[in-house]
Amino acid sequence: MRYVLNNPPWRAVADTLGGELISCEKNGVEHVWNGEAAYWSGHAPILFPVVCALKNGRTSFGGMPYSMKQHGFARRMEFTPLRISEDRISMVLTDSPETREVYPFSFSLTVTHTLTDHGFRTEYEVLNTASSVLPFAIGGHAGFMCPLLPGESFSDYRIVFEKAEDPSAMLLNEDSLLSEGLRRDVLEEHGTVLPAATLARSESALIFPHVASRSLLFENAVTGKGLTFTFHNFVNLGIWTPPGKNAPFLCLEPWQGLPSYDSDSWIFEEKADVVFLPAGQIFHAGYEMQSHL
Numbered sequence: 001m002r003y004v005l006n007n008p009p010w011r012a013v014a015d016t017l018g019g020e021l022i023s024c025e026k027n028g029v030e031h032v033w034n035g036e037a038a039y040w041s042g043h044a045p046i047l048f049p050v051v052c053a054l055k056n057g058r059t060s061f062g063g064m065p066y067s068m069k070q071h072g073f074a075r076r077m078e079f080t081p082l083r084i085s086e087d088r089i090s091m092v093l094t095d096s097p098e099t100r101e102v103y104p105f106s107f108s109l110t111v112t113h114t115l116t117d118h119g120f121r122t123e124y125e126v127l128n129t130a131s132s133v134l135p136f137a138i139g140g141h142a143g144f145m146c147p148l149l150p151g152e153s154f155s156d157y158r159i160v161f162e163k164a165e166d167p168s169a170m171l172l173n174e175d176s177l178l179s180e181g182l183r184r185d186v187l188e189e190h191g192t193v194l195p196a197a198t199l200a201r202s203e204s205a206l207i208f209p210h211v212a213s214r215s216l217l218f219e220n221a222v223t224g225k226g227l228t229f230t231f232h233n234f235v236n237l238g239i240w241t242p243p244g245k246n247a248p249f250l251c252l253e254p255w256q257g258l259p260s261y262d263s264d265s266w267i268f269e270e271k272a273d274v275v276f277l278p279a280g281q282i283f284h285a286g287y288e289m290q291s292h293l
Contacts, residue, residue: 007087007115019079019091019111020044024120029293031119031227033143033249039242040143040249045075046111046124047139049103052238052259053176059268061104061135068102070176071141074109087115094129106130116288119227123286126277134277135269137257139234140287144218146196146241146250148226148293154248157196158221159239162213164191169206169239177262178207194239195221199250205240209258209272213237216252225293233285235273254287 002022005012012032013023022043024032035043050059050072058067077099079091090112095105108127113120122142128134146154167187173179186198186206199206219226231237234254241250258272268274277283 001081003081003084003089005087005089005113005115007117010115010117010119012113012115012120014089014091014113016079016081016091018045018075018077019093020046020075021113021120021122024115024289026291026293029148030145031148031289031291033145033251039245039247042075042141042143044122044140044142045071046109047071047137047141047253047255047257048074048109048126049107049136049138051137051139051255051257052172055175055177055260055262055264055266058266059271060266061268064104065266066102066104073099073102075141079111082110089113105134105136107134107136116290119289119291121286121288123284126275126283128277128279128281131279133279135274136277137255137271137274138283138285139238139253139255139257140231141251141253142229142287142289143249143251144227144289146218146248147220149220152220154200154246155195155197156220156222157226158219159194159196159199159252160217160219161187161192161194161211162215165208165211165213167191169208171202171206172204172259173262175262176204176259177264178259179262196250199239199241200246203243205238205253207259208237208239210235211237218250218252219292227292228290229287230290231285231287233283234287252287254285256285
């Protein structure tokens with residue numbers, strides 16, 4: 001089911017399927033990717049309890065083998081509305097016999113979307129409802145229209161990092177896994193600027209492990225119009241547009257977790273940047289978009 005949120009002049013739509021925000025517009029200007037299937041049918045899915053692909057689609061929890069599809073199961077499941085107001089909605093996904101077939105843990109995953117005066121905020125809350133430690137990864141996959149305004153092109157845009165980063169990004173191999181030696185220098189201006197044209201030429205997502213920045217500018221390099229994207233309690237960042245499709249969007253993806261390395265064992269607990277949440281505790285993370293159009 002879809003719910004409309006209003007905070008004039010902003011209007012948004014949230015979907016209980018996947019718990020994602022599928023639209024956010026101001027005065028008719030759409031900011032969130034529209035999900036055109038020819039390019040990518042997603043909008044801003046929740047990645048849980050894995051980020052990207054597992055090696056051979058398999059892993060183990062507590063020594064027992066399990067299979068799981070890329071980005072986990074939350075993005076394909078129905079969330080239950082908890083609280084709904086004019087400008088905010090909270091939805092929850094809890095464990096079930098279906099989730100325990102691939103992920104043998106008790107949990108509660110709540111997502112809250114809020115329309116602000118300048119855009120939207122998305123917040124995640126993971127509650128460990130079991131009596132033992134809950135291991136998981138979680139990430140955002142926020143798609144934004146690029147270009148944002150008529151008369152612009154994809155290559156007009158750039159992403160400006162809040163702080164100087166390692167100019168090289170990690171790439172995914174043909175199996176959507178990380179390889180230690182698969183890197184490419186992509187950031188300009190002393191590790192602060194990624195031209196959208198560079199992203200468009202990449203054969204995979206660009207992955208920046210353990211970024212210093214917690215804020216990005218996504219802007220037209222000439223006019224300065226665009227948006228600010230901030231995130232908290234995530235340590236890694238992916239930036240993606242479908243390779244070779246000339247797609248009119250890109251995704252900003254803050255992650256707590258990483259794709260599997262091609263050298264990984266199948267042991268989930270040994271994966272990089274996994275969260276180990278104690279019984280009864282809550283993990284919070286989220287991101288926010290502020291428009292400058």
